[in-house]
Amino acid sequence: MLNFNFYNPTRILFGKGRLDSIDQMIPADAHVLITYGGGSAKKYGTLDKVKSVLGNRKVQEFGGIEPNPHYETLVKAAEIVRREGIDFLLAIGGGSVIDGTKFIALAASYSGEALDLLRYGFTPIGTDTVKTAIPIGTVLTLPATGSEMNCGGVISYEQGKYPVFSELVFPRFSVLDPALTYTLPKIQVANGVIDAFVHTTEQYITYPVDGRIQDRISEGILQTLIEIGETTIAEPENYDARANLVWSATLALNGLICAGVPQDWASHMIGHELTSLYGIDHGQTLAILLPSLLEIRREQKRAKLLQYAARVWNITEGSEDDRIHSAIQKTREFFERLGVRTRLSDYNIGEDQIPVIVGQLKAHGMTALSETQDLSLDISQKILENAL
Amino acid sequence: MLNFNFYNPTRILFGKGRLDSIDQMIPADAHVLITYGGGSAKKYGTLDKVKSVLGNRKVQEFGGIEPNPHYETLVKAAEIVRREGIDFLLAIGGGSVIDGTKFIALAASYSGEALDLLRYGFTPIGTDTVKTAIPIGTVLTLPATGSEMNCGGVISYEQGKYPVFSELVFPRFSVLDPALTYTLPKIQVANGVIDAFVHTTEQYITYPVDGRIQDRISEGILQTLIEIGETTIAEPENYDARANLVWSATLALNGLICAGVPQDWASHMIGHELTSLYGIDHGQTLAILLPSLLEIRREQKRAKLLQYAARVWNITEGSEDDRIHSAIQKTREFFERLGVRTRLSDYNIGEDQIPVIVGQLKAHGMTALSETQDLSLDISQKILENAL
Numbered sequence: 001m002l003n004f005n006f007y008n009p010t011r012i013l014f015g016k017g018r019l020d021s022i023d024q025m026i027p028a029d030a031h032v033l034i035t036y037g038g039g040s041a042k043k044y045g046t047l048d049k050v051k052s053v054l055g056n057r058k059v060q061e062f063g064g065i066e067p068n069p070h071y072e073t074l075v076k077a078a079e080i081v082r083r084e085g086i087d088f089l090l091a092i093g094g095g096s097v098i099d100g101t102k103f104i105a106l107a108a109s110y111s112g113e114a115l116d117l118l119r120y121g122f123t124p125i126g127t128d129t130v131k132t133a134i135p136i137g138t139v140l141t142l143p144a145t146g147s148e149m150n151c152g153g154v155i156s157y158e159q160g161k162y163p164v165f166s167e168l169v170f171p172r173f174s175v176l177d178p179a180l181t182y183t184l185p186k187i188q189v190a191n192g193v194i195d196a197f198v199h200t201t202e203q204y205i206t207y208p209v210d211g212r213i214q215d216r217i218s219e220g221i222l223q224t225l226i227e228i229g230e231t232t233i234a235e236p237e238n239y240d241a242r243a244n245l246v247w248s249a250t251l252a253l254n255g256l257i258c259a260g261v262p263q264d265w266a267s268h269m270i271g272h273e274l275t276s277l278y279g280i281d282h283g284q285t286l287a288i289l290l291p292s293l294l295e296i297r298r299e300q301k302r303a304k305l306l307q308y309a310a311r312v313w314n315i316t317e318g319s320e321d322d323r324i325h326s327a328i329q330k331t332r333e334f335f336e337r338l339g340v341r342t343r344l345s346d347y348n349i350g351e352d353q354i355p356v357i358v359g360q361l362k363a364h365g366m367t368a369l370s371e372t373q374d375l376s377l378d379i380s381q382k383i384l385e386n387a388l
Numbered sequence: 389m390l391n392f393n394f395y396n397p398t399r400i401l402f403g404k405g406r407l408d409s410i411d412q413m414i415p416a417d418a419h420v421l422i423t424y425g426g427g428s429a430k431k432y433g434t435l436d437k438v439k440s441v442l443g444n445r446k447v448q449e450f451g452g453i454e455p456n457p458h459y460e461t462l463v464k465a466a467e468i469v470r471r472e473g474i475d476f477l478l479a480i481g482g483g484s485v486i487d488g489t490k491f492i493a494l495a496a497s498y499s500g501e502a503l504d505l506l507r508y509g510f511t512p513i514g515t516d517t518v519k520t521a522i523p524i525g526t527v528l529t530l531p532a533t534g535s536e537m538n539c540g541g542v543i544s545y546e547q548g549k550y551p552v553f554s555e556l557v558f559p560r561f562s563v564l565d566p567a568l569t570y571t572l573p574k575i576q577v578a579n580g581v582i583d584a585f586v587h588t589t590e591q592y593i594t595y596p597v598d599g600r601i602q603d604r605i606s607e608g609i610l611q612t613l614i615e616i617g618e619t620t621i622a623e624p625e626n627y628d629a630r631a632n633l634v635w636s637a638t639l640a641l642n643g644l645i646c647a648g649v650p651q652d653w654a655s656h657m658i659g660h661e662l663t664s665l666y667g668i669d670h671g672q673t674l675a676i677l678l679p680s681l682l683e684i685r686r687e688q689k690r691a692k693l694l695q696y697a698a699r700v701w702n703i704t705e706g707s708e709d710d711r712i713h714s715a716i717q718k719t720r721e722f723f724e725r726l727g728v729r730t731r732l733s734d735y736n737i738g739e740d741q742i743p744v745i746v747g748q749l750k751a752h753g754m755t756a757l758s759e760t761q762d763l764s765l766d767i768s769q770k771i772l773e774n775a776l
Contacts, residue, residue, distance in 0.1 A: 001631040003403025008396070014648065015391025210628040212612045213636045220604025227600060240598040243389040247648070248601045256644075260402060260635070 001211045004259040010149045011173040014247065016239070018175050019046075022053045022090070025137055025173045030088040031058045033081060035101045037065050041092040041141060044183045050092060050139060060084060065093070068275060068282070069100030071157040075114050078107035081134060089134050091171075094142025094192075099153030102169035105133040118155060118162040133168035139175045142184060143246040144192030144283065146199060146253025148174035154272070160364055161272040176250065178242040186233050189245075190338040191283025193229045196249035197222060197334075198267055198286040205294065205304045206262040206371040215307070218257045222312045224248045229338055262371035267293050269369050270380055273360045280347055287335040287342045292387035294328045296379060300372060344387050354384045389599045392647040398537045399561040402635065404627070406563050407434075410441045410478070413525055413561045418476040419446040421469060423489045425453050429480040429529060432571045438480060438527060448472060453481070456663055456670070457488030459545040463502050466495035469522060477522050479559075482530025482580075487541030490557035493521040506543060506550040521556035527563045530572060531634040532580030532671065534587060534641025536562035542660070548752055549660040564638065566630040574621050577633075578726040579671025581617045584637035585610060585722075586655055586674040593682065593692045594650040594759040606645045607699045612636045614700070617726055650759035655681050657757050658768055661748045668735055675723040675730045680775035682716045684767065688760060732775050742772045 013021045026032060032054060034047065041047045042063070051059055062077045080086070081104060091101035107114040109132045117130070140148045147153060152165045181189075204218035224244050232241040251257070270293075271285030280288075298305060302324070309315040309327035318326070332342050341347070358381050361367070369375035401409045414420060420442060422435065429435045430451070439447055450465045468474070469492060479489035495502040497520045505518070528536045535541060540553045569577075592606035612632050620629040639645070658681075659673030668676075686693060690708070697703040697715035706714070720730050729735070746769050749755070757763035 001403075001628055001635070003406065004400075006400040006402065007398075010395075012392075012394040012647075014394065015389075018391065210632070212615060212632045213608055213639060216608025216611060217605050220601055220608055223604060224600045240389055243648075244598070244600045247389070251601060259400075260631075 001214075001260040002209055002262070006255055006259045007167065008149065008170065008255050010171045010254075012149065012176060012250070013173060014176045015243075016177060016179055018177050019049050019053055019139065022050065022137065022139070022173075022175060023055065026054070026057065026088050026090070028057065031060075031084065031086050032088045032090050033060050033062055033077070033084075033086040034090045034092060035062045035065055035077065035097055035104065036092045037063070037067075037094070037097045039063065040183065046092055046139065046141060046180055050090065060086065065097045065100040067096045068154070068156045068161065069096045069103070071115070071118065071155055074100050074103045074155065075107060077104045078114060081108035087134060089136045090139070091136060092139045092141060094140070094188075095145025095147040098138050098140075098147035098171070099145070099155065101136055101138070102147070102151070102153040102166075103155050103164055105136050105169050106130050106164070106166060109133050115157075117164055118157055130166060130168060133166065136169060136171045137173045137175075138171045139177075139180065140246070141180050142188060142192060143181060143242075143249040144195040146196070146250050148176065149250045149254040156276065159276050159360065161276060176246050178239055178246045181242060181246065182236045184236070186236075186339065187281070189233050189236070190340050191281050192249060193225055193232070193245060193338055194283040194287050194335055194340055196245070196252040197225050198290050199252040200225075200257065201290060201308075202264045202268060203258040203261060205301050205308055206264050207301065208303050208307070209261055211261040214257055214259065214261050217251070219308075219311045221248045221252050221257070226312070226334060229334065233338060264371045266369040266375050266380075269366050270357070270361065270383065273357050273364070274349075277353075277357065277360060278347065278349060284340055284347070287340045288344055288347070288387050289383065291328050291332040291335075291342055293383050294331070296383045296386055297370070297375070298324055300370070344384070351385070351388060354381060357384055389602075389648040390597055390650070394643055394647045395555065396537065396558065396643050398559045398642075400537060400564060400638070401561060402564045403631075404565060404567055406565050407437050407441055407527065410438065410525065410527075410561075410563060411443065414442070414445065414476050414478070416445065419448075419472065419474050420476045420478050421448050421450055421465070421472075421474040422478045422480060423450045423453055423465065423485055423492065424480045425451070425455075425482070425485045427451065428571065434480055434527065434529060434568055438478065448474065453485045453488040455484045456542070456544045456549065457484045457491070459491075459503070459506065459543055462488050462491045462543065463495060465492045466502060469496035475522060477524045479524060479526045480529060482528065482576075483533025483535040483583075486526050486528075486535040486559070487533070487543065489524055489526070490535070490539070490541040490554075491543050491552055493524050493557050494518050494552070494554060497521050503545075505552055506545055518554060518556060521554065524557060524559045525561045525563075526559045527565075527568065528634070529568050530576060530580060531569055531630075531637040532583040534584070534638055536564065537638045537642040544664065547664050547748065549664055564634050566627055566634045569630060569634065570624045572624070574624075574727065575669070577621050577624070578728050579669050580637060581613055581620070581633060581726055582671040582675050582723055582728055584633070584640040585613050586678050587640040588613075588645060589678060589696075590652045590656060591646040591649060593689050593696055594652050595689065596691050596695070597649055599649040602645055602647065602649045603695070605639070609636045609640050609645070610700045614722060617722065621726060652759045654757040654763050654768075657754050658745070658749065658771065661745050661752070662737075665741075665745065665748060666735065666737060672728055672735070675728045676732055676735070676775050677771065679716050679720040679723075679730055681771050682719070684771045684774055685758070685763070686712055688758070732772070739773070739776060742769060745772055
C-alpha cells in the first residue's frame with residue numbers, strides 16, 4: 001500500500017426531505033448567492049424550496065452555469081460576489097454547477113487575475129496562492145461527478161479543460177436527496193452511472209499495491225452500479241436504486257478509493273478533448289474511451305484486469321486473455337445497455353479527426369498519461385483508433 | 389436506504405515515516421500535553437521521536453492511561469491541562485489512550501462537574517452542554533477501535549462503561565504508520581482484528597435496507613480481515629498485511645459503513661459488562677459474544693446472515709439454516725485461529741455468573757438492545773448461556 005493523506009470535511013445530509021437542514025448549516029446573517037445551471041432547478045421547484053428554507057437571509061441568484069462551466073461565466077459571478085459582499089455560495093445542480101461554484105469561491109477571494117487559478121494544472125493550489133475562499137454548500141440534483149464531496153473542479157477555457165483543486169473549496173455541507181434527481185433526463189442519469197463507474201476504474205484498474213480494502217471498496221462501487229444502473233434509468237422514482245447511485249457516485253470520487261493506490265485518469269484526459277472539440281457529453285467520452293484503453297493497456301494492467309474480471313464480473317474460466325477480453329466486453333455491453341454508445345463512429349467522428357484530437361492532447365501537455373506516466377501521444381492515438 | 393448524516397473532518401496521515409508530518413499539524417506556539425498508556429510508547433521510542441518532531445514547543449507528558457480508561461485517571465489529566473494552560477493534546481496509543489484523551493479534551497474545557505459528561509449515555513453531547521474542547525492529534529500504535537478517526541470514546545467509571553460522543557473531539561489529525569505497531573504483543577493484534585471485525589458486523593449483520601454500497605464496503609472489510617488476520621499476527625513486520633489491518637480497522641468505525649443502515653451493538657454492550665466484571669479484554673468479549681448472539685438472533689438477522697454466508701465466506705450450498713450455521717461456525721473458527729478463545733468457560737466463567745452479568749446489564753439500562761431494540765434481558769441471558 002502506498003503512503004497517503006486523507007482529508008474530507010464535507011458534511012453529508014443524505015435522504016428524503018433533507019432540504020430543511022440547510023437552515024442550520026448557513027449563518028442566519030449570511031448574504032447568499034444561489035448558483036444554478038440551465039433552469040431545471042427553477043422549473044422543478046428546488047430553487048423555490050431552497051429560498052423558502054433560507055427565510056429572511058439576503059439571497060441573490062446566479063443562473064446559467066453551463067455544462068463544462070466556462071471561465072467567462074464564472075468570473076462574472078465572482079465579480080457579483082465581490083461587488084455585493086456575498087459571503088456564502090449555495091450551488092444547486094450537478095458537477096458542472098458545483099465545479100463552477102468552487103471556482104467562483106476562489107476567484108472572488110483572489111486578489112490577482114482569476115486566470116492564474118487555471119495555470120496550475122494538476123498542482124493543487126497551495127495556501128500561498130489563495131488564502132481564503134467564500135464558503136460553499138451544495139444541493140445535488142445530478143449524481144455523477146462526486147464534486148459534492150471533494151475539493152476539485154474542471155473549468156473550461158478556450159479549447160481546454162483545466163482542473164482546479166483547493167482544500168478551501170470542500171463544500172461545508174451537501175444535501176443529497178435522491179428524490180431531487182427524479183426529474184433528470186434518462187441520458188443524464190446514464191452519463192452519471194458511467195461517470196461514477198469510470199471514476200472508480202481510474203483508481204482501481206492500474207497495478208496492484210496490496211491495497212486490499214481500497215480494491216474491495218472500488219469493486220463494491222462497480223458491483224453496485226452494475227446492479228442498479230439499468231433500474232435507476234428505467235425507474236427514476238425507485239428510491240433505493242437512485243439512493244445507491246447517488247451515494248456510490250459520491251464515494252467514487254471523495255478521496256477514499258484513491259487513498260494509498262495508483263491512479264490512471266487517461267480516459268478522462270483524452271475524453272476532455274472530445275468534449276472540448278465536439279461537445280460530446282463527459283460520460284459519453286468515458287464510455288468510448290475506457291473499453292478501448294483497457295484493450296490497448298492490457299499488459300500494463302493485466303493483474304488488475306484479471307482481478308476486475310473475477311471479482312466484478314465473476315469471470316473465472318478460460319485463459320487470462322480470454323478473461324480480460326470478456327471483462328472488457330461486458331463493460332462495453334453494460335454501457336450500451338444504459339443507452340450510451342461506445343464508439344467514436346457512433347458520434348460521427350471518423351479517422352480523419354484523430355490527428356486533431358492528438359494535436360490537442362499535445363497542445364495541453366498530455367504526453368505522459370496514466371498510472372505509469374508512459375501513455376504517450378502514440379498510445380493515445382492507438383486508443384482513439386481502436387475506439388473508432 | 390435510511391436517511392443519514394456523515395461528517396468526519398479528521399486528517400489521516402498514513403504510511404511509513406509519517407511522524408515528521410506532525411510538525412505541520414500543531415501550531416508552532418502550542419503548549420502540548422502528550423498522553424500515553426502503560427509505557428510501550430516510551431519503551432519503543434515513539435515518544436522520543438514525537439518529542440523530537442515537536443522541537444521547541446513546550447511539551448508535557450501524561451502517561452499511565454490504562455486499558456478501559458478510568459474516569460479518575462482522566463480528570464487528573466484534565467486538571468493538569470487547565471492548570472498548565474495546555475492547548476493541544478497529542479495521544480500516542482490505541483483506543484484506550486485516544487478515548488481517554490477525548491474525555492480529557494472535553495473535561496478540561498467544561499465548566500461543570502466532569503461526571504456530567506458520562507450522564508448522557510448514548511445521547512451525543514450537544515454544543516449546548518460542551519461548547520469547546522482542547523484540540524487533539526493522535527499517533528496510533530494499536531489498530532483496533534477506530535477511535536483515531538471518530539468522535540466517540542468509552543470511559544470506565546465504577547462498575548460501568550460509558551460512551552461519550554462529541555464532534556468537538558474528532559482528532560484534527562491522526563498519524564497511522566503501520567510500522568509503529570510492529571512491537572505489539574500478538575494477543576493485542578488478535579484482539580484488534582476481532583474488534584474491527586465485530587465493529588463491522590454490528591453495522592452489517594442486522595436487517596436489509598438496500599444499502600448496497602454500505603454492505604459491499606462492510607463485506608470488503610470483513611474479507612480483508614479474514615485474508616490478513618493470521619498473517620499479520622504471525623508476521624508482525626509484514627508491512628502490507630499490517631497496513632491493511634490498520635486502514636480496515638479505521639474504516640470499520642469512522643461513520644462510513646453505518647451511514648444509512650441499522651446498527652446492532654448488543655455484542656458490545658454485553659461485552660462491556662464482561663470487561664467491567666472480569667477484566668476480559670474487549671476483543672475477547674466480542675469473540676465470545678458474537679457467535680453466540682448470531683445463533684440466538686438468527687431469525688431477526690436471517691436475510692443478512694445468508695448474505696454474510698454467501699459473500700464473505702462463499703457459502704452457497706445447503707439449506708438456509710445450514711448456510712447460516714456454517715457462517716457462524718467459520719466466524720468462530722476464525723477467531724480461534726487468531727488465538728482468541730470464544731467460550732465463557734475458556735475464561736473460567738461458569739453458569740453461576742450469568743445472573744450477575746444480567747444484573748449488571750439491568751443496572752445499566754441495557755434492557756432493549758440491538759437494531760430492533762427488542763433484545764431483552766431474557767435474550768441476553770440466552771446469549772450468555774449459549775456462550776458457556
